[in-house]
Amino acid sequence: xxxxxxxxxxxxxxxxxxxxxxxxxxxxxxxxxxxxxxxxxxxxxxxxxxxxxxxxxxxxxxxxxxxxxxxxxxxxxxxxxxxxxxxxxxxxxxxxxxxxxxxxxxxxxxxxxxxxxxxxxxxxxxxxxxxxxxxxxxxxxxxxxxxxxxxxxxxxxxxxxxxxxxxxxxxxxxxxxxxxxxxxxxxxxxxxxxxxxxxxxxxxxxxxxxxxxxxx
Numbered sequence: 001x002x003x004x005x006x007x008x009x010x011x012x013x014x015x016x017x018x019x020x021x022x023x024x025x026x027x028x029x030x031x032x033x034x035x036x037x038x039x040x041x042x043x044x045x046x047x048x049x050x051x052x053x054x055x056x057x058x059x060x061x062x063x064x065x066x067x068x069x070x071x072x073x074x075x076x077x078x079x080x081x082x083x084x085x086x087x088x089x090x091x092x093x094x095x096x097x098x099x100x101x102x103x104x105x106x107x108x109x110x111x112x113x114x115x116x117x118x119x120x121x122x123x124x125x126x127x128x129x130x131x132x133x134x135x136x137x138x139x140x141x142x143x144x145x146x147x148x149x150x151x152x153x154x155x156x157x158x159x160x161x162x163x164x165x166x167x168x169x170x171x172x173x174x175x176x177x178x179x180x181x182x183x184x185x186x187x188x189x190x191x192x193x194x195x196x197x198x199x200x201x202x203x204x205x206x207x208x209x210x211x212x213x214x215x216x
Contacts, residue, residue: 004031011035013044014054016076023054023076042066090214104207109198115173116196119180121188122152122164131165138182143169144199170196
């Protein structure tokens with residue numbers, strides 16, 4: 001990168017004041033200055049206070065949203081979070097195994113919910129089965145195990161009637177807009193979308209594996 005000189009050094013924004021300089025020095029970059037930025041580092045280049053950033057990256061979505069891309073060969077190190085526990089404490093200390101169970105459940109459920117959205121809409125229909133049949137005729141509206149359909153009650157002429165049915169499905173982000181379009185095509189209205197935080201399913205495989213290793 002010959003364009004960086006002593007008079008015009010490469011400006012790098014990072015919170016890793018040791019790893020950053022060490023990595024760039026090992027890779028032969030001499031004319032570099034480092035700074036920290038308040039808030040999100042991704043905004044530093046757009047603000048004109050940095051030419052590059054050195055930061056933690058998971059999916060890369062935030063980088064793309066800020067028109068940034070990873071430099072080839074620019075991975076400083078790869079890391080992962082690890083849950084570490086004492087075998088003796090898990091078996092003998094009261095409550096420790098229960099807390100570990102909850103942590104694993106929450107982690108698994110949160111990871112399973114990543115990129116998933118709940119879609120709720122109202123649909124006219126003669127019955128819940130008829131509405132479900134229309135929903136299942138569309139490839140993006142089947143949900144995790146099938147749509148949930150329930151009557152929406154209103155009061156008319158002193159009587160409680162159900163003219164509409166509410167449907168609830170879970171769809172991945174990449175199929176979200178297509179699902180909304182398909183819902184409209186079969187008579188869906190008042191479409192509500194919200195991100196999912198957790199999807200709790202059966203006992204997590206990691207929990208079963210932990211019990212097996214503990215002999216429980």
